[in-house]
Amino acid sequence: MTEAVEFDVVVLGAGPTGENVVDRLRAAGLSTAVVESELAGGECSYWACMPSKALLRPVTARAEARQVPGLRQAVQGPLDTDAVLAHRDEKAAHWKDDGQVGWLESTGARFYRGQGRLHGPKKVVVDGPEGEHHVLTARYAVAVCTGSRAVLPDVPGLAGAKAWTSREATSSHTVPGRLIVVGGGVVGVEMATAWQALGSQVTMLIRSVGLLPKMEAFVGEHIAEALTEAGAQIRTDVEVASVERTGGTGPVRVVLDSGERIEADEILFATGRAPRTEDIGLETVGLEPGSWLTVDDTCRVEGSDWLYGVGDVNHRALLTHQGKYQARIAGAAIAARASQVPLLETDRWGAHVATADVAGAPQVVFTHPEAAAVGLSLAEAEAAGHRVRAVDYEIGDVAGAGLFADGYRGRARMVVDLDREIVLGVTFVGPGVTELLHSATVVVVGEVPLDRLWHAVPAYPTISEVWLRLMETYRG
Numbered sequence: 001m002t003e004a005v006e007f008d009v010v011v012l013g014a015g016p017t018g019e020n021v022v023d024r025l026r027a028a029g030l031s032t033a034v035v036e037s038e039l040a041g042g043e044c045s046y047w048a049c050m051p052s053k054a055l056l057r058p059v060t061a062r063a064e065a066r067q068v069p070g071l072r073q074a075v076q077g078p079l080d081t082d083a084v085l086a087h088r089d090e091k092a093a094h095w096k097d098d099g100q101v102g103w104l105e106s107t108g109a110r111f112y113r114g115q116g117r118l119h120g121p122k123k124v125v126v127d128g129p130e131g132e133h134h135v136l137t138a139r140y141a142v143a144v145c146t147g148s149r150a151v152l153p154d155v156p157g158l159a160g161a162k163a164w165t166s167r168e169a170t171s172s173h174t175v176p177g178r179l180i181v182v183g184g185g186v187v188g189v190e191m192a193t194a195w196q197a198l199g200s201q202v203t204m205l206i207r208s209v210g211l212l213p214k215m216e217a218f219v220g221e222h223i224a225e226a227l228t229e230a231g232a233q234i235r236t237d238v239e240v241a242s243v244e245r246t247g248g249t250g251p252v253r254v255v256l257d258s259g260e261r262i263e264a265d266e267i268l269f270a271t272g273r274a275p276r277t278e279d280i281g282l283e284t285v286g287l288e289p290g291s292w293l294t295v296d297d298t299c300r301v302e303g304s305d306w307l308y309g310v311g312d313v314n315h316r317a318l319l320t321h322q323g324k325y326q327a328r329i330a331g332a333a334i335a336a337r338a339s340q341v342p343l344l345e346t347d348r349w350g351a352h353v354a355t356a357d358v359a360g361a362p363q364v365v366f367t368h369p370e371a372a373a374v375g376l377s378l379a380e381a382e383a384a385g386h387r388v389r390a391v392d393y394e395i396g397d398v399a400g401a402g403l404f405a406d407g408y409r410g411r412a413r414m415v416v417d418l419d420r421e422i423v424l425g426v427t428f429v430g431p432g433v434t435e436l437l438h439s440a441t442v443v444v445v446g447e448v449p450l451d452r453l454w455h456a457v458p459a460y461p462t463i464s465e466v467w468l469r470l471m472e473t474y475r476g
């Protein structure tokens with residue numbers, strides 16, 4: 001069956017980004033079709049944010065409780081693995097998307113299940129699971145929100161070794177006895193934290209000198225220390241030379257560049273992401289299949305007046321909340337252009353530009369201790385040519401931190417723009433810091449002058465008093 005239909009906008013991919021583009025277009029009164037090849041809700045709902053955080057929450061809660069006198073004795077036992085995995089399954093909606101499809105349809109959007117591909121300007125063809133074929137035409141725009149997938153390095157033997165990617169690491173129903181984690185980025189440290197606590201003996205193989213190399217160096221140092229104390233082994237400055245799993249079953253054997261051999265039951269490659277653009281018809285509109293989409297600050301693909309790339313697929317900030325933010329921005333820009341608004345608000349922090357992707361994107365790493373950062377690190381601020389000063393404070397010296405956890409270890413850094421006397425970036429590492437992050441985001445995005453921040457009094461005795469200490473340290 002071939003069906004040809006016209007909509008104001010066609011959205012390719014119903015992950016968190018695509019869903020929010022649909023919602024913004026609904027608010028603007030535009031008609032939309034949304035195409036999804038797997039599960040509405042995307043990577044985030046089923047193989048990323050939701051299941052990974054469900055695995056991690058008992059780990060961090062137990063670790064924090066063990067630092068509270070009077071409580072620590074009550075939480076000395078192992079985690080109830082079956083209960084943790086069952087709760088994870090629930091948070092991943094048992095890998096069913098009825099709820100998300102229902103929500104999408106309640107917005108008035110038309111939902112198509114199938115692989116969507118561009119077929120020349122403003123046209124998308126959909127091949128459904130039952131052989132259906134749809135031709136969708138967009139009056140104004142097509143928004144590509146197809147996200148990203150895990151990328152595996154070109155290592156000899158890897159293809160036949162049944163290695164885990166983030167999908168298996170977040171959805172496994174068994175706890176491997178020995179787990180090798182290759183890569184020390186966010187997926188690597190979060191999954192090493194979770195599986196070590198669930199009973200695996202984790203060995204991390206890191207090619208650089210430390211964990212989380214994109215963040216301030218002290219973050220990776222704190223997390224490495226805690227992971228080591230939890231029993232994980234962290235091997236830095238090593239490269240995987242080959243991987244082997246004979247016949248695809250039994251243990252996996254890794255040879256390092258030094259010639260050393262390591263054996264494990266499973267191996268996770270947490271080595272970054274690639275765009276899901278290899279089979280979406282990019283060649284029909286003059287773009288390179290498999291490439292990240294290069295977009296302007298309104299998320300419109302450079303050189304096009306109708307094609308948008310929103311969320312992971314544009315490589316601006318691979319985070320759910322930034323994808324949803326871009327969706328709000330792109331949705332507003334598409335609607336404004338559709339109604340021929342003469343001038344879009346494209347100045348810094350304007351309504352139609354995703355300024356925060358660069359200047360104020362927050363990120364939390366849900367390990368123990370937690371890490372939370374927003375804006376620029378010291379190195380990024382210096383590289384961007386700002387005249388800056390880094391102000392550091394040991395969070396454990398704050399009264400509220402001492403009450404939160406006995407022997408609290410953590411650090412905060414505020415990167416101050418000395419010319420404008422505003423904060424360009426903030427990083428925290430320590431137990432319980434995730435909920436501090438939004439205060440830092442408001443300070444950075446609001447470009448709050450330090451003279452005014454001095455009057456923002458944190459309550460006593462909370463960990464937030466670290467703000468006061470950072471200000472006092474800055475002012476000497």
Ligand SMILES: Cc1cc2nc3c(=O)[nH]c(=O)nc-3n(C[C@H](O)[C@H](O)[C@H](O)COP(=O)(O)OP(=O)(O)OC[C@H]3O[C@@H](n4cnc5c(N)ncnc54)[C@H](O)[C@@H]3O)c2cc1C
Binds near residue numbers: 038039048049
């Ligand atoms: C293990 C892990 C943990 C993470 N944890 C966090 C976290 O805690 N917080 C956070 O902010 N971010 C986290 N992220 C990142 C987050 O998952 C992504 O940034 C987010 O999912 C991007 O959303 P998206 O909608 O752009 O893409 P996706 O979520 O990848 O969704 C894209 C959708 O498009 C569909 N699709 C692809 N091609 C086609 C096609 N041709 N036709 C139709 N449909 C198609 C896909 O099936 C998918 O449903 C994590 C990532 C990983 C891997």
Ligand SMILES: NC(=O)c1ccc[n+]([C@@H]2O[C@H](COP(=O)([O-])OP(=O)(O)OC[C@H]3O[C@@H](n4cnc5c(N)ncnc54)[C@H](O)[C@@H]3O)[C@@H](O)[C@H]2O)c1
Binds near residue numbers: 183240271363
């Ligand atoms: N809590 C969160 O917000 C959260 C959690 C997980 C993932 N994410 C997002 O998902 C994205 C992907 O995460 P990721 O950890 O896969 O990627 P990443 O880019 O953050 O880290 C990948 C790491 O693997 C290393 N690496 C690459 N190839 C390697 C090889 N052959 N051998 C050894 N190491 C190698 C890289 O040097 C890098 O440090 C990130 O951009 C992150 O923002 C966010």
